[in-house]
Amino acid sequence: MIGAVTDEQDKVVRRRGPRRDAADNRDRVLAAAAVAVRREGTAVPMATIAADAGVGVGTVYRHYPSRDALLGALTHRSFQLVLETARRAAALDAAAIDRIRFFLEQTIEHGSDLVLPMHGGPAPIDQATVAVREEAHRTLGSILERGQRDGTIRTEVTRADVVIFGALLAQGLPHVPDWKLAARRQADIYLAGILNSPDEPGADR
Amino acid sequence: MIGAVTDEQDKVVRRRGPRRDAADNRDRVLAAAAVAVRREGTAVPMATIAADAGVGVGTVYRHYPSRDALLGALTHRSFQLVLETARRAAALDAAAIDRIRFFLEQTIEHGSDLVLPMHGGPAPIDQATVAVREEAHRTLGSILERGQRDGTIRTEVTRADVVIFGALLAQGLPHVPDWKLAARRQADIYLAGILNSPDEPGADR
DNA sequence: CGATAAACGGACGATATCGTCCGACTAATC
DNA sequence: GATTAGTCGGACGATATCGTCCGTTTATCG
Numbered sequence: 001m002i003g004a005v006t007d008e009q010d011k012v013v014r015r016r017g018p019r020r021d022a023a024d025n026r027d028r029v030l031a032a033a034a035v036a037v038r039r040e041g042t043a044v045p046m047a048t049i050a051a052d053a054g055v056g057v058g059t060v061y062r063h064y065p066s067r068d069a070l071l072g073a074l075t076h077r078s079f080q081l082v083l084e085t086a087r088r089a090a091a092l093d094a095a096a097i098d099r100i101r102f103f104l105e106q107t108i109e110h111g112s113d114l115v116l117p118m119h120g121g122p123a124p125i126d127q128a129t130v131a132v133r134e135e136a137h138r139t140l141g142s143i144l145e146r147g148q149r150d151g152t153i154r155t156e157v158t159r160a161d162v163v164i165f166g167a168l169l170a171q172g173l174p175h176v177p178d179w180k181l182a183a184r185r186q187a188d189i190y191l192a193g194i195l196n197s198p199d200e201p202g203a204d205r
Numbered sequence: 206m207i208g209a210v211t212d213e214q215d216k217v218v219r220r221r222g223p224r225r226d227a228a229d230n231r232d233r234v235l236a237a238a239a240v241a242v243r244r245e246g247t248a249v250p251m252a253t254i255a256a257d258a259g260v261g262v263g264t265v266y267r268h269y270p271s272r273d274a275l276l277g278a279l280t281h282r283s284f285q286l287v288l289e290t291a292r293r294a295a296a297l298d299a300a301a302i303d304r305i306r307f308f309l310e311q312t313i314e315h316g317s318d319l320v321l322p323m324h325g326g327p328a329p330i331d332q333a334t335v336a337v338r339e340e341a342h343r344t345l346g347s348i349l350e351r352g353q354r355d356g357t358i359r360t361e362v363t364r365a366d367v368v369i370f371g372a373l374l375a376q377g378l379p380h381v382p383d384w385k386l387a388a389r390r391q392a393d394i395y396l397a398g399i400l401n402s403p404d405e406p407g408a409d410r
Numbered sequence: 411c412g413a414t415a416a417a418c419g420g421a422c423g424a425t426a427t428c429g430t431c432c433g434a435c436t437a438a439t440c
Numbered sequence: 441g442a443t444t445a446g447t448c449g450g451a452c453g454a455t456a457t458c459g460t461c462c463g464t465t466t467a468t469c470g
Contacts, residue, residue, distance in 0.1 A: 043248050056419025168373045182369050193398030261449025
């Protein structure tokens with residue numbers, strides 16, 4: 001009765017556009033998940049995430065069909081943030097060491113949003129996310145190599161070294177009271193360690 | 206019938222000694238828990254730990270009445286290992302920087318056994334454990350200050366800095382393929398960063 | 411403003427893990 | 441080798457979380 005052939009075609013034509021509130025909720029869920037995962041780990045109950053986001057658990061599953069899908073989206077978001085930070089660092093008008101310093105400081109600052117940058121756990125990494133990660137690594141690598149070519153940074157240091165140190169700072173130590181301050185101190189020491197001739201820690205020149 | 210007063214006193218006298226196999230199982234459970242917690246997090250099912258240790262779940266609960274008790278024991282064990290390592294480092298006949306290097310390398314080596322050295326999570330820290338931790342920090346501090354007094358190590362570096370870096374290395378990054386190698390590279394850079402005059406990285410002298 | 415596609419949100423059965431309990435077993439002692 | 445305190449280990453009911461389903465609500469379009 002309802003479904004004549006012409007009607008079915010009509011249906012396709014009469015598609016409604018997506019609703020804006022849906023996208024808002026999607027973002028709210030992702031943000032709440034980022035905080036919750038950092039606080040309680042990847043096994044945090046979906047109900048907790050839903051409550052924190054102010055939505056029902058059904059809405060969470062609507063946007064992310066499974067826990068893995070949600071964690072995957074978190075990972076993608078984190079790497080995008082890393083890439084953006086690396087690009088801002090590369091665009092700076094400063095010495096290589098200071099660009100790296102900027103990158104590390106921003107990484108510390110974004111800490112709570114970088115949920116699974118490299119964290120293990122059941123985080124599936126899709127191809128698009130891998131591409132973003134690779135691009136971020138390349139961008140950081142170009143900064144590093146530039147510093148090595150102009151002789152200010154030790155040549156033994158690899159881009160992987162810097163990436164791993166950044167990941168350590170992003171991961172953090174949950175128990176340390178003032179982690180951001182502590183992390184900045186770690187970064188200072190690390191930066192001194194990759195400098196080629198620490199006699200002049202880059203005042204002018 | 207059974208419980209005359211004299212019998213009760215007999216009971217106390219007739220105490221059996223503890224059985225050795227019980228202690229063995231206790232250790233096996235703790236070792237299995239260390240590995241399992243590192244692999245799956247603090248929420249790892251008790252049944253998994255029991256299976257890995259080759260015992261029943263009842264035995265796990267016998268020795269550690271609750272999950273928190275087990276995690277607490279793990280934490281204590283970790284800090285004892287740290288303290289022991291710090292003491293071995295302090296006993297070395299070497300420059301301060303090399304003692305710290307030894308400490309960091311051993312920390313990397315023991316990685317899988319240092320489950321909750323400072324890890325957050327639901328790990329209750331009892332007073333005895335705090336005492337062990339404090340002693341470990343003091344021991345490391347004395348090494349550091351010695352290096353600062355003889356001018357080989359930068360005076361801005363605090364014992365907390367070194368402890369936190371060690372904790373980062375112990376925690377690790379689960380996803381990095383050859384973590385121990387990567388960690389050693391991090392340590393090399395860090396050590397260069399705390400050196401006062403890296404012109405002579407301590408060959409002879 | 412009315413119609414309707416799309417989104418919301420919580421109730422629900424299924425499943426997994428918890429910590430306890432108790433009969434079987436084993437090592438230490440006589 | 442017999443006795444027995446102390447240990448082992450898995451079955452069990454209780455509880456928590458999962459992911460789905462569907463009636464209700466809301467934003468968009470004519």
